[in-house]
Amino acid sequence: xxxxxxxxxxxxxxxxxxxxxxxxxxxxxxxxxxxxxxxxxxxxxxxxxxxxxxxxxxxxxxxxxxxxxxxxxxxxxxxxxxxxxxxxxxxxxxxxxxxxxxxxxxxxxxxxxxxxxxxxxxxxxxxxxxxxxxxxxxxxxxxxxxxxxxxxxxxxxxxxxxxxxxxxxxxxxxxxxxxxxxxxxxxxxxxxxxxxxxxxxxxxxxxxxxxxxxxxxxxxxxxxxxxxxxxxxxxxxxxxxxxxxxxxxxxxxxxxxxxxxxxxxxxxxxxxxxxxxxxxxxxxxxxxxxxxxxxxxxxxxxxxxxxxxxxxxxxxxxxxxxxxxxxxxxxxxxxxxxxxxxxxxxxxxxxxxxxxxxxxxxxxxxxxxxxxxxxxxxxxxxxxxxxxxxxxxxxxxxxxxxxxxxxxxxxxxxxxxxxxxxxxxxxxxxxxxxxx
Numbered sequence: 001x002x003x004x005x006x007x008x009x010x011x012x013x014x015x016x017x018x019x020x021x022x023x024x025x026x027x028x029x030x031x032x033x034x035x036x037x038x039x040x041x042x043x044x045x046x047x048x049x050x051x052x053x054x055x056x057x058x059x060x061x062x063x064x065x066x067x068x069x070x071x072x073x074x075x076x077x078x079x080x081x082x083x084x085x086x087x088x089x090x091x092x093x094x095x096x097x098x099x100x101x102x103x104x105x106x107x108x109x110x111x112x113x114x115x116x117x118x119x120x121x122x123x124x125x126x127x128x129x130x131x132x133x134x135x136x137x138x139x140x141x142x143x144x145x146x147x148x149x150x151x152x153x154x155x156x157x158x159x160x161x162x163x164x165x166x167x168x169x170x171x172x173x174x175x176x177x178x179x180x181x182x183x184x185x186x187x188x189x190x191x192x193x194x195x196x197x198x199x200x201x202x203x204x205x206x207x208x209x210x211x212x213x214x215x216x217x218x219x220x221x222x223x224x225x226x227x228x229x230x231x232x233x234x235x236x237x238x239x240x241x242x243x244x245x246x247x248x249x250x251x252x253x254x255x256x257x258x259x260x261x262x263x264x265x266x267x268x269x270x271x272x273x274x275x276x277x278x279x280x281x282x283x284x285x286x287x288x289x290x291x292x293x294x295x296x297x298x299x300x301x302x303x304x305x306x307x308x309x310x311x312x313x314x315x316x317x318x319x320x321x322x323x324x325x326x327x328x329x330x331x332x333x334x335x336x337x338x339x340x341x342x343x344x345x346x347x348x349x350x351x352x353x354x355x356x357x358x359x360x361x362x363x364x365x366x367x368x369x370x371x372x373x374x375x376x377x378x379x380x381x382x383x384x385x386x387x388x389x390x391x392x393x394x395x396x397x398x399x400x401x402x403x404x405x406x407x408x409x410x411x412x413x414x415x416x417x418x419x420x421x422x423x424x425x426x427x428x429x430x431x432x433x434x435x436x
Contacts, residue, residue, distance in 0.1 A: 383395075
């Protein structure tokens with residue numbers, strides 16, 4: 001093990017390798033989050049133990065009846081691949097403290113109890129079978145370990161608990177081959193990176209997995225930010241993690257959850273916002289007690305996957321709108337109109353049509369240069385257009401959307417260079433002469 005670096009040198013060192021390590025992630029744009037644990041059996045939220053004040057001794061009994069069906073992780077991975085997702089992140093141990101692998105550091109695990117199987121191993125194998133990158137969620141908070149709350153005020157307890165957290169993550173990063181993501185969560189009760197020994201911990205874990213990327217939830221900025229249950233574009237790499245229903249990360253009754261759950265169109269809206277602003281969408285499923293995928297998630301995700309087969313060019317890869325001005329890359333606010341919005345890959349502007357114009361034509365204002373070609377992304381069929389110096393007018397459009405999967409047709413406008421976009425003036429009467 002190399003000598004540990006000070007914070008400034010450590011952050012500089014990971015910054016130097018970040019572009020290489022993050023390259024696949026920046027292309028992926030879409031991943032599956034899986035929240036699975038003992039709480040699935042209760043079906044009343046993954047925080048049921050806290051929300052209902054369930055004593056630890058009573059909650060522990062759930063381990064005996066925990067029985068994921070053989071092959072359950074394979075079902076998750078197969079759906080993720082069909083949905084067009086490129087990676088998965090699974091809760092290897094949620095706040096309840098139950099490890100889903102053969103942990104020597106934590107006897108409260110799925111090999112000693114319940115199914116007597118290594119669910120993490122099954123998850124890793126399934127990801128590799130379906131060509132998905134692998135992410136491990138690792139909670140810092142623990143409702144089962146006796147030092148998990150004492151560590152906030154007892155220095156000896158803090159030392160013991162930090163050693164425990166490191167031992168757990170060391171097992172995860174040494175027993176399953178190459179792992180792509182370490183996804184920390186819930187940095188309670190300690191409020192600083194010093195409290196968690198994050199600087200030392202992360203350096204030792206990175207030594208085990210040099211290519212790994214790490215999120216920012218143990219009080220160091222690391223590689224990417226993780227806005228939760230809202231999509232908040234950031235200047236650095238970011239990933240919006242979203243429940244499927246706005247209610248719970250863990251399993252809740254499917255019949256009752258269905259009305260609250262996302263349909264394909266809502267998922268595409270989120271995916272568009274993330275892609276346009278340089279972020280990823282990590283969309284969660286909460287498997288049922290037997291590990292099966294909740295039925296309300298299957299249809300929408302399958303539909304999104306079919307849509308992505310025809311429209312992936314508008315999603316995957318770097319889509320932040322940037323142009324070079326005086327040798328510098330600057331972000332520019334390319335946009336659509338009131339019923340459509342765009343992503344941009346540096347050459348083509350992709351117009352996502354949320355509401356299709358039944359009049360046969362539609363304008364896109366603010367584009368000061370004419371595209372050299374306009375076509376349907378799905379079929380490649382050309383679209384008639386005019387350019388009047390300040391807008392692109394799409395003409396002779398079909399009466400119905402070309403896309404038949406989710407009704408979201410994408411129009412590709414190809415430019416020879418910088419599209420040169422100017423936000424439309426709020427007073428159209430000023431759009432003449434020099435005022436433009």
